[in-house]
Amino acid sequence: MVPITLPQRLILIRHGETEWNREGRLQGAQDIPLNALGRTQAAEAAERLKALAPDFAAFDYVASPMERARETMDILRGQLQLEPGAYRIDGRLRELTFGDWEGFTWREIRKSEREQAQMRERDKWGFVPPGGESYRMLAERIRPVLEELQRETVIVSHGGIARAVLALVGAVSSQKAALVDIWQGKILVVSGNQADWL
Template sequence: MNPSRPKIYFIRHGETDWNLEGRLQGQKDIPLNDLGRVQAEEAGRRLQSVAPHYEDLAYMASPMLRTRETMEILRGAIGLHPEGYKLDERLVEITFGAWEGMTWKEVRKAEPQLAALRERDKWNYIPPGGESYAMLVDRIHPVIEDITRDTVIVAHGGVARAFLALCCGVNSRQAASMDIWQGRVLVIEGRNHRWV
């Protein structure tokens, strides 16, 4: 990746009821809950504190409901028009296929052998009807190449892991298990990243 690449302010969508219940959302379109809306406002304030020229940044989001809600709330919280951003289909969350809607506990009970295979190699494992992180990286790579100016991206935990692997060289084993916080901003600058 190009070390002089524009700065990326990555924001994971706020909490949903499925997040709270530990359910695999993937590409199911679940709305924010009350805490998620508060987290979206908080992410806006954090963005404002770390990016003094926030009004001049490009803004881009996954087209899923939870990411659009997060983007519109955070933009409103910092005085920008809620709908002044672009959608990019490539930013949708990794799909867990047949496992979407289940908790990991339910997956381990229903399909213990498959769950064990995934635990051995989270990055490359493809759930039934789903997608691996390695496949997600292939989908996300062109998005990163298309970024030409400092950009705010509102997307998903899996997508954040792909960005960390591609932009910052985080190894796949570590990236697959990293916590991706809601209500905070992941600043990616060159090969470095930090949470604000």
């Protein structure tokens, strides 16, 4: 994979926690709202952004169309006293789809679909869940989003998106990207091929 060189700093924020996150359920394409902790995490991300970049009002803001990402963006912008709703929605930033596995925990999947789960463990980047998509497919979907960035941008999206970005900019290998923990309430600052949590 040829790494993308971003022209400007990119700030990635994973949506706050949902009840399905708390329960360890695969959400993927399911539109699950934030829980109380998730709303707190969204506000914490705003404070981190404010401390990192006093010129945050000049950034471009883009969100996944999924409710948990839009709610996180709305809370973030409210905390920053930015105009509500004055951000872009990009459908390409929706979460990795787990297909038939959505709604189940990994424990349940390992028990009911043992062979498939083992195949995924051997190749998390390339494995396609039944009716779903792989991280490789996700990276192809979001590559154009990164190539279109013109200025410093805040993207509120999902764990899968952040992993794909890390691989696309060359911060980590694709195989390692699929294993990276993506934290809620923190911000991931991507500059060149470096990525740091704040």
